[in-house]
Amino acid sequence: MARWVIFIIIYLLLSVYGFQAIKTITKQSWIHYVFIAIAILVVGNFIFQFAASSEGRVLTPAKSYAFGFLLAFMSLTLVLVPILLGEDIIRGALGLYDKLVTKETFYLPSRRRFVSQIALGLAAIPFASLLYGMYRGKYQxxxxxxxxxxxxxxxxxxxxxxxxxxxxxxxxxxxxxxxxxxxxxxxxxxxxxxxxxxxxxxxxxxxxxxxxxxxxxxxxxxxxxxxxxxxxxxxxxxxxxxxxxxxxxxxxxxxxxxxxxxxxxxxxxxxxxxxxxxxxxxxxxxxxxxxxxxxxxxxxxxxxxxxxxxxxxxxxxxxxxxxxxxxxxxxxxxxxxxxxxxxxxxxxxxxxxxxxxxxxxxxxxxxxxxxxxxxxxxxxxxxxxxxxxxxxxxxxxxxxxxxxxxxx
Missing domain, CATH: 3.60.21.10 (Metallo-dependent phosphatases)
Structure with a gap:
């Protein structure tokens, strides 16, 4: 049970960063909802497949695909996190600098749209590759x-x-x-x-x-x-x-x-x-x-x-x-x-x-x-x-x- 709790916490943190990138790039609310829905479906299917009773360490096709889609989605967020986290550190440092040097109220600069665009562009490479590997690569x-x-x-x-x-x-x-x-x-x-x-x-x-x-x-x-x-x-x-x-x-x-x-x-x-x-x-x-x-x-x-x-x-x-x-x-x-x-x-x-x-x-x-x-x-x-x-x-x-x- 503890493993599932740790996994869900990590997954949620990664998904939050992914959502932040999407939200920075576009204000279209339907896109935000689609991202949230996909995140829930992917993890929900994975938990359902692997938490259910099985015959041992048997990987059925259904379990394999649940793992594959989870891996693809997490590859997207895993690329986003270090880039956006790095930006957050810089934003925090700039806000702290203003507070200490100018004596003004602490102000955290907003996320820069182009940083999120670059992050998503890079994250799309492993994401698309893993989906391609599931669709065609396995029989190439x-x-x-x-x-x-x-x-x-x-x-x-x-x-x-x-x-x-x-x-x-x-x-x-x-x-x-x-x-x-x-x-x-x-x-x-x-x-x-x-x-x-x-x-x-x-x-x-x-x-x-x-x-x-x-x-x-x-x-x-x-x-x-x-x-x-x-x-x-x-x-x-x-x-x-x-x-x-x-x-x-x-x-x-x-x-x-x-x-x-x-x-x-x-x-x-x-x-x-x-x-x-x-x-x-x-x-x-x-x-x-x-x-x-x-x-x-x-x-x-x-x-x-x-x-x-x-x-x-x-x-x-x-x-x-x-x-x-x-x-x-x-x-x-x-x-x-x-x-x-x-x-x-x-x-x-x-x-x-x-x-x-x-x-x-x-x-x-x-x-x-x-x-x-x-x-x-x-x-x-x-x-x-x-x-x-x-x-x-x-x-x-x-x-x-x-x-x-x-x-x-």
């Missing part, structure tokens, strides 16, 4: 292509193409046409193999049922392989029994099989071509910071040769630094997801790559290299929590393996 799929060189790549796999997708989060989808477009886009890459690195659902296997037929259309000549992510285990649901939770996981495994995925549960497969092979290793979720650690790298690799060329599928990129990169086995390429790039950031190739998630994850999006080993962190196919994406778009990764060094 892009294909990212990488070429990685390895001296010990088997000759038969020179030019081998891998398509990676991650973090489907089917429980969040609300546009079948956009998802079908993305499936077609994946198939257009005509890669040799398709690898999915976990989080097929948000919470329950049933979320994937409406999308099973759509994802069954995914194609790759050497097969489709997958691993589990932290959300796939149903850990964020208050199940009525352990048996119900266990059955949910079994149902998800069955759905993956029906779609055509070969699910790797701390095990391996060999991809073979022209008498040569590379080892595909898949671990269950292993993550730092309180996430499930069901992954067992030693078990997954127990039946492969140390000298095999190895591709590892591990949902959480924190696993790479913690266990993979310094393992006795040399894992040439690790494929992860999990971070979503926080679904918010700024990326201009060759100039800037930033997201707040970088403060949590050292490897959070794209290709990283250490001691001759690579990891690709996919930005995710779907979305979770905030029902949109801003600057960090949904990703389909295509990696081409090449024999030799980059400059050869």
């Amino acid at each position: 799929f892009r294909v990212l292509n990488y070429t990685l060189h390895f001296d010990d790549l088997p000759d038969a796999f020179d030019g081998y193409r891998i398509t990676q997708i991650s973090d489907i989060h089917s429980g969040s989808f609300d546009n079948k046409e956009k998802i079908e477009y993305a499936i077609d886009l994946i198939n257009e890459q005509q890669s040799d193999v398709l690898l999915f690195t976990g989080d097929m659902v948000n919470n329950k296997a049933s979320e994937m049922l409406p999308w099973k037929e759509t994802f069954s259309k995914l194609k790759a000549k050497d097969g489709k392989f997958s691993v589990l992510g932290n959300h796939d285990y149903g850990d964020y649901v208050d199940w009525s029994s352990k048996e119900e939770k266990a059955q949910n996981l079994e149902d998800l495994k069955a759905i993956q099989k029906e779609i055509g995925f070969d699910l790797l549960l701390n095990e391996h497969r060999y991809l073979k071509k022209n008498g040569q092979q590379l080892a595909l290793v898949g671990v269950e979720n292993w993550g730092k910071g309180g996430f499930k650690k069901a992954g067992d790298l030693k078990k997954a690799s127990s039946l492969i040769d140390k000298d095999d060329f190895k591709i590892l599928m591990s949902h959480d990129p924190s696993h790479w630094d913690a266990e993979v990169v310094n393992d006795d086995y040399h894992y040439h390429l690790t494929l992860s997801g999990h971070t979503h790039g926080m679904q918010f950031g700024i990326e201009i190739p060759g100039w800037i790559k930033w997201s707040p998630v970088k403060w949590r994850y050292k490897q959070w999006a794209g290709i990283y290299e250490s001691v001759g080993q690579y990891i690709n962190v996919n930005r995710g196919f779907g979305y979770l929590g905030y029902p949109g994406r801003v600057g960090i778009w949904p990703e389909i990764t295509v990696i081409e393996l090449k024999k030799g060094t980059k400059d050869s």
Whole structure:
């Protein structure tokens, strides 16, 4: 209860400053009432959605949108507050100066209209961006292509193409046409193999049922392989029994099989071509910071040769630094997801790559290299929590393996 009281107080203070900016710019009373109505509706819907009983830490689409609209509205007020507060400090200082120096009655100068206009103009940028991210950004799929060189790549796999997708989060989808477009886009890459690195659902296997037929259309000549992510285990649901939770996981495994995925549960497969092979290793979720650690790298690799060329599928990129990169086995390429790039950031190739998630994850999006080993962190196919994406778009990764060094 105390959390809600603190939240409402903060929200009211921010909204008051936002109202002051609106009131300074225009005298049209209907605009004032519209602002007040929106402020009440946004917070009222948020409280209604999150204060109601739930099945645990389950984010339904309704809750996600309530959070999204609250985030957008508060981004508006959060930009306004420091600007208007700064002006208030200056106004107060000028009034105090007049009182102390001229000995006149304390007089607080009125707000300057142009300051409020500038503040609102700046605040409109994140506000509009977050609304755009909810409306279109979440389905703004892009294909990212990488070429990685390895001296010990088997000759038969020179030019081998891998398509990676991650973090489907089917429980969040609300546009079948956009998802079908993305499936077609994946198939257009005509890669040799398709690898999915976990989080097929948000919470329950049933979320994937409406999308099973759509994802069954995914194609790759050497097969489709997958691993589990932290959300796939149903850990964020208050199940009525352990048996119900266990059955949910079994149902998800069955759905993956029906779609055509070969699910790797701390095990391996060999991809073979022209008498040569590379080892595909898949671990269950292993993550730092309180996430499930069901992954067992030693078990997954127990039946492969140390000298095999190895591709590892591990949902959480924190696993790479913690266990993979310094393992006795040399894992040439690790494929992860999990971070979503926080679904918010700024990326201009060759100039800037930033997201707040970088403060949590050292490897959070794209290709990283250490001691001759690579990891690709996919930005995710779907979305979770905030029902949109801003600057960090949904990703389909295509990696081409090449024999030799980059400059050869």
